[in-house]
Amino acid sequence: MSSEQAGSTPLEDGGSARTPRVIFVTDVNGCSDTFSQAVCDAFVRAVKRTGIRGRVVAPTAREDIVDTLDLIARQRYDLVIGTGQTFLSALSKVAPAHPKVRFAIIDRSRTEMAKQSANVQGTTFRSGEAAYLAGWLAGRLERARTGRDIVGIVAGFKITPVEDLVVGFRAGARRAAPGIKVLVDYSDDFVDPSKCAALARNQIAKGAGALFNVAGGCGLGTLDEARKAGVWGIGVDVDQSFLGSHILTSVLKRLDIAMEMMLNRVRSGTFRTGSDTVLTLRGGGVGLGPISAKVPASLRKEIRALQRRILAGEIRVPRAAPTPG
Numbered sequence: 001m002s003s004e005q006a007g008s009t010p011l012e013d014g015g016s017a018r019t020p021r022v023i024f025v026t027d028v029n030g031c032s033d034t035f036s037q038a039v040c041d042a043f044v045r046a047v048k049r050t051g052i053r054g055r056v057v058a059p060t061a062r063e064d065i066v067d068t069l070d071l072i073a074r075q076r077y078d079l080v081i082g083t084g085q086t087f088l089s090a091l092s093k094v095a096p097a098h099p100k101v102r103f104a105i106i107d108r109s110r111t112e113m114a115k116q117s118a119n120v121q122g123t124t125f126r127s128g129e130a131a132y133l134a135g136w137l138a139g140r141l142e143r144a145r146t147g148r149d150i151v152g153i154v155a156g157f158k159i160t161p162v163e164d165l166v167v168g169f170r171a172g173a174r175r176a177a178p179g180i181k182v183l184v185d186y187s188d189d190f191v192d193p194s195k196c197a198a199l200a201r202n203q204i205a206k207g208a209g210a211l212f213n214v215a216g217g218c219g220l221g222t223l224d225e226a227r228k229a230g231v232w233g234i235g236v237d238v239d240q241s242f243l244g245s246h247i248l249t250s251v252l253k254r255l256d257i258a259m260e261m262m263l264n265r266v267r268s269g270t271f272r273t274g275s276d277t278v279l280t281l282r283g284g285g286v287g288l289g290p291i292s293a294k295v296p297a298s299l300r301k302e303i304r305a306l307q308r309r310i311l312a313g314e315i316r317v318p319r320a321a322p323t324p325g
Helices: 034-050 065-073 085-097 127-143 160-176 193-205 219-229 255-268 297-311
Strands: 008-010 021-025 053-057 079-083 103-106 120-125 150-155 181-186 210-214 232-237 247-253 276-279 286-288
Touching: 021 034, 021 065, 034 053, 034 079, 034 232, 034 255, 065 079, 065 085, 079 085, 079 255, 085 103, 103 255, 120 255, 127 150, 127 160, 127 210, 127 232, 127 247, 127 286, 127 297, 150 160, 150 193, 160 181, 160 210, 181 193, 193 210, 193 219, 210 219, 219 232, 255 276
Parallel strands: 021 053, 021 079, 079 103, 103 120, 120 276, 150 181, 150 210, 210 232, 232 247
Antiparallel strands: 008 053, 247 286
């Protein structure tokens, strides 16, 4: 597929020949789920802010992503950016074949590639740190309810970015409420809300008082079931408080910061590959979205103190092991 064909969106026309050219390759679902849309939006904003020449390409499920990425690599872009498991798998084949082309992947580590290549830069988020805070908050509120302490996580696939959120949330909940039961179910889907809704209903039936969405667009079903049942819902990746007053908070990945940092480095000629760019709680690369006004001020104060302890290294948030692509 040529980057000039359908599914390719130019963000600027013309521009100086010296202006860097960067292309963003979406996952096979395009910008259709909440996370993919957030990445696409972050790229578009970063292109406008940095003044580079940017293009978005959305491969379809019918295309061979390896062939598509190979074709793009031959078009002499200054940087090829992608996201998702499919892009990660394709990189292992395409990047070594084009050692002079620079690649970057969002929300994955280059160490997850089946075959690593020095011309790839990973971008990871220590989102488990923010998930720890959300889990702690959910656990503390659960302690105030009658009955057994139970919270739930409805996740997508068992991949590193998802598992980091699961591990961090579970650890935070257990710190806040020792003995709490943390239910975890996987939908194996990031798009279909009905799949996550079914899992959420089951967790609510088991007594969960808070449900954490770790499944992108599929997880909208989780949050809707939480609303119907009158229990807390916790958003992911972006601020999902717009969904209603039942949203306790959201675990944020600052994709805008990651994209703008990357493109500024391309523009200045300082972008390097061969490692991972890591965004953390300390630099504001991850964090919590707005916390419900229903949460007592005393708990807000406690969670700020907990965050300071994480930043000081007094609390080490566990992380998931990398899952090879």
